[in-house]
Amino acid sequence: MKIMLCPLNGPRNISEFVCRGDVVDRPDPTACSDEAWADYVFMQDNVAGIVREWWYHVATAYWFIAERNTVTDEIVRTYPASEIFHPPVDHGTDSGGRS
């Protein structure tokens, strides 16, 4: 069984987590072209090597970032999103709630 180090919950079985894809910059959906949006939605770098991804611990609904090697299946490092998104991402919503 593969173990992932959750920044919030410590070492946990990897089956408790869901991988949610590469950490990428989102273009502004109101300003960018259709091509740029299609590129953001569908196209993948699909790197053979070290990738930086969003992961999610299902039981505690905790999102964080993991760096892992897609060739050797090794997890290099896991850390809270705040380490690279500081201040937190502004999603441009006007709902008033936390984004």
Next chain:
Amino acid sequence: MPFGLIKYGLSSRYPVIRKFPARPELKPRYDVVIIGAGGHGLATAYYLAKHHNITNVAVVDKGYVGGGNTARNTAIIRSNYLTPDGVKFYDASLRLFKDLSHELDFNIMYSERGHLTLAHTDAALRTSRWRAEVNKHLGIDSEVVSPEEIARIEPTLNLSPNVRYPILGALHHRPGAIARHDAVAWGYAMGAAERGVEIHPDTEVTDILVEGGAATGVETTRGTVRCGCVVQAVAGSSSLVAGMAGFKLPIRSMPLQACVSQPLKPFLDTIVVSGSLHVYISQSSRGELVMGGATDPYQLYSTRSTLDFTEGLMGHVLELFPFLGNVRVMRQWAGIADMTPDFAPIMGESPVRNYYLDAGWGTWGFKATPACGTYMADMVATGRTPDMIAPFALERFQRFDQFGERGAASVGH
């Protein structure tokens, strides 16, 4: 060892018959270079030579012939898809498969078994009905069957209602078949080589030469080769090779694992699939149960095997066939599946001129081998996209015009 046998073995009157010629020297230029000597690449080469008389073709591969996903799939052939474009394409492929042993003069051990897609939920049953109606409309033999009918079709299946996921019905697709996957690659390789196509195993492409927006050749570990056009047929490395040509694909590469049991006497005639239980199982002509499940849960280029997979898969297999409890798993392996977001392949033109794509074959590539080869060859020879594969073009993603084939993927992913 009897002396007569040694004499026979060493005699020049009984030479060893090679399936295809030893690797020749690379020429400086070909009309067509096909990257990937798997079923798809070799079928494309075969039909280029046979249908279009284009024989100045090199098929290059970093490994050996048919050593990638052609050798790693579970060899199921069916056409009971969900979208009309998908159904038509896979049916064309199934028809070619039926006659392929004769066509290639090589026994691919095509064995028509019938294919049951079990439904354990109302939602799965609804998708089964939908698929059956689309199939019937296009002349494909598919129908929804009740548990009583399933018991007649596959008597060994556990139809007890006292299990975690009772079987409510199934989509029955009589033309469903299995074949010997290696033989498909070898047969096409022999047929192509006989017609003058060169096959270059152990020749890795390290770069694609692009000049003025058009592909003009490839760099390989054995030197530079110029060519009129390039066909990429490298399941499991599609994004990496496309990257050399300078563009991205909507593909995530995930391992898909499978395993076989020790050989048993024949008892399972049908191919049994359960989307809800993430299982597919069939019995090979050697008596081994060939079993597979869903892709691994995250992107990876490693073909390692995991205990998680076998454990999870067997839990479900034992619910369908409880009497297999003492049967051992003999081999386990993985292939890298290039998953597209809409569970349909990418065939056709790419952003680079004279560079044709045959990619995104996820978990559904083997059954497409003959049709894909036929239409890719038509496209390379004529420079026009055949109607049959036009809907599978890469640019569908730019138009947000994806396929909806997920419901027909063999198991939930």
